Amino acid sequence: MITDELPISKEFLREGEIGLSNDSELEVMRRYKELSDKNFCVETGMYPLGSCTMKYNPKVNELMASLEGFANLHPLATDEDSQGALELMFNLQEALKVLTGMDYVTLQPAAGAHGEFTGMLIIKKYFETKGEVRTKVIVPDSAHGTNPASASMAGFDIIQVKSNEKGQVDLEDLKRLVSEQGAEIAGIMMTNPNTVGIFEEQVLEISKIMHDNGSLLYYDGANLNAVMGYSNPAIMGFDVCHINLHKTFSTPHGGGGPGSGPVGVVEKLKDFLPTPVIEFDGDKYVRNYNLPHSIGKVRSFYGNFGVLVRAYTYILMMGNDLKHATEDAVLNANYIREKLKDVYDIAYDERCMHEFVICGEKQKEQGSSTLHIAKRLMDYKIHPPTVYFPLIVHEAIMVEPTESESKSRLDNFIEVMRKIAEEIKQNPEFVNSAPHSAPIKKVDETLAARKPDLRYKK
Ligand SMILES: *Cc1c(COP(=O)(O)O)cnc(C)c1O
Numbered sequence: 132m133i134t135d136e137l138p139i140s141k142e143f144l145r146e147g148e149i150g151l152s153n154d155s156e157l158e159v160m161r162r163y164k165e166l167s168d169k170n171f172c173v174e175t176g177m178y179p180l181g182s183c184t185m186k187y188n189p190k191v192n193e194l195m196a197s198l199e200g201f202a203n204l205h206p207l208a209t210d211e212d213s214q215g216a217l218e219l220m221f222n223l224q225e226a227l228k229v230l231t232g233m234d235y236v237t238l239q240p241a242a243g244a245h246g247e248f249t250g251m252l253i254i255k256k257y258f259e260t261k262g263e264v265r266t267k268v269i270v271p272d273s274a275h276g277t278n279p280a281s282a283s284m285a286g287f288d289i290i291q292v293k294s295n296e297k298g299q300v301d302l303e304d305l306k307r308l309v310s311e312q313g314a315e316i317a318g319i320m321m322t323n324p325n326t327v328g329i330f331e332e333q334v335l336e337i338s339k340i341m342h343d344n345g346s347l348l349y350y351d352g353a354n355l356n357a358v359m360g361y362s363n364p365a366i367m368g369f370d371v372c373h374i375n376l377h378k379t380f381s382t383p384h385g386g387g388g389p390g391s392g393p394v395g396v397v398e399k400l401k402d403f404l405p406t407p408v409i410e411f412d413g414d415k416y417v418r419n420y421n422l423p424h425s426i427g428k429v430r431s432f433y434g435n436f437g438v439l440v441r442a443y444t445y446i447l448m449m450g451n452d453l454k455h456a457t458e459d460a461v462l463n464a465n466y467i468r469e470k471l472k473d474v475y476d477i478a479y480d481e482r483c484m485h486e487f488v489i490c491g492e493k494q495k496e497q498g499s500s501t502l503h504i505a506k507r508l509m510d511y512k513i514h515p516p517t518v519y520f521p522l523i524v525h526e527a528i529m530v531e532p533t534e535s536e537s538k539s540r541l542d543n544f545i546e547v548m549r550k551i552a553e554e555i556k557q558n559p560e561f562v563n564s565a566p567h568s569a570p571i572k573k574v575d576e577t578l579a580a581r582k583p584d585l586r587y588k589k
Contacts, residue, residue: 169570171509171514173185173187173188173535175512176512176513176514177513177514177532177536177540177543177544178514179513179514179516179530179531179532179544180514180515180516180517180529180531181328181486181488181516181517181520181528181529181530181531182275182326182353182354182486182517182520182529182531183378183384183385183517183531184353184354184356184375184378184379184485184531184533185384185385185514185531185533186356186378186381186456186460186533186534186535187381187533187535188381188382188383188441189381189444189445189448191444191448192381192382192440192441192442192444192445193441195440195441195443195444196437196440196441196444198440200215200216201215201216201219201436201437201440202437204216206431206432206433206436210415210416210417210418211415213416214415214416216436217409217416217417217418218416219439219440219443220238220409220416220433220436220439221409221410221411221416222443223238223393223439223442223443223446224236224238224393224408224409226443226446227374227393227395228395230355230359230360230363230374230453231352231355231363231364231365231372231374231395232363232364232365232366232395233364233365233372233395233396233397234395234396234397234398234401235395235396235398235400235401235404235408236393236394236395236396237249237393237394237404237405237408237434238391238393238409238433238434238439239393239394239405239428239429239430239433239434240373240391240392240393240394240405240429240430240434241389241390241391241392241430241434241435242375242377242390242391242392243277243351243352243353243373243375243378243390243392244277244280244281244392245392245429245430246352246373246374246375246392246393246394247277247278247281247282247320247349247351247373247392248281248284248285248429249373249392249394249405249426249429250281250349250371250372250373250394250396251268251281251282251284251285251287251349252285252403252426252429253371253394253396253400253403253404253426254268254285254317254318254347254349254370254371254400255285255286255287255317256403256424256426257347257399257400257403257424258317260403260424263345264315265314265315265316265317265318265346266286266287266288266315266317267287267288267289267290267312267315267316267317268282268287268288268289268290268316268317268318268319268320268349269289269290269291269292269305269308269316269318269319269320270282270289270290270291270292270319270320271291271292271293271294271300271320271321271325272291272292272293272294272522272523273294273298273322273325273326273327273521273522273523274320274321274322274326274351274521275322275326275351275353275520275521278320278322278351281320282320287317290308290312290316292304292305292308292319294327294523297329297479297481298325298327298329298478298479298523299325299329299331299332299333300321300325300331300333300337302333302336302337305319305337305340306340309340309341309344309346313344316341316344316346317346317347318341318346318347318348318349318370319337319341319346319348319349320349320351321334321337321348321349321350321351321369322350322351322353322354323350323354323358323364323367324354324357324358324483324484324485324486325354326354326520326521326529327478327479327487327488327521327523327524328357328464328479328483328484328485328486328487328488328529328531329479329481329483329484330357330358330484334367334368335367335368337368338367338368338369339368342368347370347371348368348369348370348371349369349370349371349372350364350367350369350371350372350373351372351373352364352372352373352374352375352379353375353378354484354485354486355374355375355378355379356378356379356456356457356460356485356533356534357457357460357461357484357485357486358457358484359379359453359454359456359457360451360453360454360457361454361457364395365397370396370397370399370400371394371395371396371397371400372394372395373392373393373394373395374392374393374394374395375390375391375392376390376391376392376393376438376439376441376442377389377390377391377438380441380442380445380446381441381442381445382438382441382442382445389435389437389438390435390438391434391435391438391439391442393434401422402422402423402424402425403422403424403425403426404422404425404426405425405426405427405428405429405430406419406420406421406422406425406427406428407419407420407433408422409433418433455534456534457485457534458534459534460485460531460532460533460534461483461484461485463485463532463533463534463536463541464483464484464485464486464487464530464531464532465482465483465487466541467487467530467532467541467544467545468480468483468487468530470545471489471545471548471549474548474549474552475489475490475491475493475494475528475548475552476489476490476491476492476493477489477490478490478524478527485531485533486529486530486531487529487530488521488524488527488528488529488530489527489528489529489530490524490525490526490527490528491504491525491526491527491528492525492526494526494552494555495526497555497556497559498555498559498560498563499555499559499562499563500526500563501518501519501526501527501528502518502519502576503559503562503563503565504528504548504551504555504562505518505528506565506566506573507551507554507562507565507566508547508548508551509565509566509568509569510565510566510567510568510569511547511550513543513544513547516528516529516530516531517529517531532544
C-alpha cells in the first residue's frame with residue numbers, strides 16, 4: 132500500500148546532492164589503483180620490521196580462509212553442523228602443542244598482547260585457587276611494552292630485572308629480587324630469543340630459580356620464528372606461553388589486525404583456560420565449556436577464526452620445512468649483521484637469532500639519527516625497520532629480515548644501508564630531510580600517532 136507517510140523521519144532525509152562521482156568504471160578503477168600504489172606492502176619490497184616478523188603471507192592462505200564453508204559458517208551453528216571448522220581448530224591446537232611442547236592450547240585470544248593478558252589471568256587464578264597471595268611479576272628491562280602492560284592489567288605489580296652486558300637477564304639481579312621478594316612473586320615474563328635477538332642462555336637456570344620459589348614462567352612467543360622446530364618453551368621450562376599466529380605463522384598483520392594469540396599451558400593449568408576448548412570425543416569434535424576453574428571467555432565466540440584457517444594452512448603447507456624457515460630466518464639476520472657491522476655499531480655483537488639491533492649513536496654524532504635513517508630507507512623502496520625499541524639500546528634500529536627474503540634482496544638491503552651510512556658522512560642534511568620520494572614527506576610523528584588523519588583529499 133502506498134501512503135504519504137515517510138518510512139523514515141524527516142531529519143534523516145538527504146537534502147542535497149549525494150556527492151557520488153560521475154566517473155566511468157574504468158576511471159574509478161584507475162583511481163583506486165593509483166591510491167593503492169601509494170601504499171607500501173610486502174609485495175612492494177622488503178619489510179625488515181624487527182620484532183614483527185613480517186614474513187610473506189602465502190596467497191593460498193587467503194584462498195582457504197575464503198572457502199564458503201569456513202567464511203560463511205555461523206558461529207552459533209551446532210557442533211554437528213560445524214565439524215569441519217572444529218576439526219581444523221582441534222588440529223591447529225594439536226600442531227601448536229607439538230610446536231610449543233605445551234599440554235593444552237586455547238585459540239581464543241585475538242593477539243599476542245591479548246594472549247599475555249590471558250596467561251596472566253590464568254597465573255593469577257592458579258595462585259588464588261591454591262590460596263597463595265602472589266602479587267608481583269618480574270619483567271626484564273628489555274621486554275616488549277605489552278609484557279608489563281598485560282601483567283599490570285591483570286592486577287600484578289611489576290618488578291624489573293636488569294639485563295647484563297650480553298643483553299640477557301642478569302642472573303645476579305634476578306636472584307636478588309627472588310631472595311628479597313620471593314613469596315610475593317607470581318612469575319616472570321620472558322621472550323626467548325629476547326627483544327635484542329639474543330638467546331637467553333641461562334633460561335634453564337632461571338626456570339629452576341623461579342620454580343624453586345613456587346613461581347611460574349610465562350613465555351612471550353613473539354620470537355618463536357627463531358626456534359620453531361629446534362626448541363620450544365616447554366623444553367626451556369616455561370609454564371604458559373602465547374604464539375603470535377600473525378607473526379610466526381604468516382597471516383597479514385599491521386594496520387590493526389586481525390591477529391591471533393593462542394595460549395598454551397602445562398597440564399596443571401588446563402582447568403584455568405578460557406572456554407570453550409575444542410576436543411575430540413572419539414567420535415566427533417566438540418566445544419567443551421566445562422572447565423572448573425576457567426577464567427571465563429576472553430573473546431567472543433572462538434577467537435579470530437579466519438586467522439586460524441590461514442595459520443593452519445601455512446603449517447600444513449610447510450610441514451617439516453617449518454624447521455627450514457627457522458634456519459633461514461636466523462641465517463639471514465646473521466648475514467646482514469656481519470655485512471653491516473663495520474659501518475654500524477651492533478648492540479650485543481655476537482651471533483644473533485632471527486633479528487639484531489643496530490645502535491645508531493655513531494650516525495647521530497655525525498649529524499643524523501636513527502629516525503632519519505629509517506625514513507631514508509623509504510626512498511630505496513624498503514620499509515623502515517623498527518626504531519627506538521628496545522629501550523635499553525640507544526638509537527636502536529631493529530632488523531628482522533625473516534626467512535622469506537632472497538639473497539639478492541638481503542644484498543640490496545645491505546648495500547642501501549651502507550650507502551646511507553656514507554650519505555650521512557657526506558651530507559647528513561640530505562638524509563635528514565628524507566623521504567624525498569614518498570607520497571607523504573616527513574610527518575609530525577606525535578600528531579600522526581595521536582590524531583591520525585587517514586582521509587584522502589584531492
Ligand atoms: C609483537 C610482540 C608482542 C605483542 O603481540 P601483538 O600480537 O602485537 O599484540 C609482544 N611481545 C613481543 C616481543 C612482540 O614482538
